Amino acid sequence: MLIVELNDRNLLNIPTDAFLVGIKKYSSECYKHFELADVVEIINDIKKLNKKVFIDLTNVFHDADLECLKKDLEKLQDADGFFYFDLGVMSLIEKEKRVYFAPTYLTNQFDINIALEENKYVLVSPEISLKELNNIK
Numbered sequence: 001m002l003i004v005e006l007n008d009r010n011l012l013n014i015p016t017d018a019f020l021v022g023i024k025k026y027s028s029e030c031y032k033h034f035e036l037a038d039v040v041e042i043i044n045d046i047k048k049l050n051k052k053v054f055i056d057l058t059n060v061f062h063d064a065d066l067e068c069l070k071k072d073l074e075k076l077q078d079a080d081g082f083f084y085f086d087l088g089v090m091s092l093i094e095k096e097k098r099v100y101f102a103p104t105y106l107t108n109q110f111d112i113n114i115a116l117e118e119n120k121y122v123l124v125s126p127e128i129s130l131k132e133l134n135n136i137k
Helices: 036-048 063-076 109-118 130-134
Strands: 003-005 018-023 052-057 081-084 098-101 121-123
Touching: 018 036, 036 052, 036 063, 098 109, 109 121, 109 130
Parallel strands: 003 018, 018 052, 052 081, 081 098, 098 121
Antiparallel strands: none
């Protein structure tokens, strides 16, 4: 699956399988950050094009932030998945929508297989060898 970071709402028709969308108060990895209300609209627009949409939730969260996120996730329920690395976020997202984004930690087949037990997808380290990739279940 090809996932492209959305930097401009006018580029929804580019040839891709899915988009990664950043939210101002929750995203640290995306270049472009949209307001939450805009992201809700963007999700609907992407879904109309029969593409998948993933949300970047890669901030480091404190307890109060997690409470806010919990409420906002209700507005984002139509997203196909959520990129995260803060383990506090994991408890707020159902397993089928989790994308563990910790490439600096997922450097071998054992780390990846453990992460896949709790997540639908994981992003692996670019340093992982082809041999190790082939040993992932």
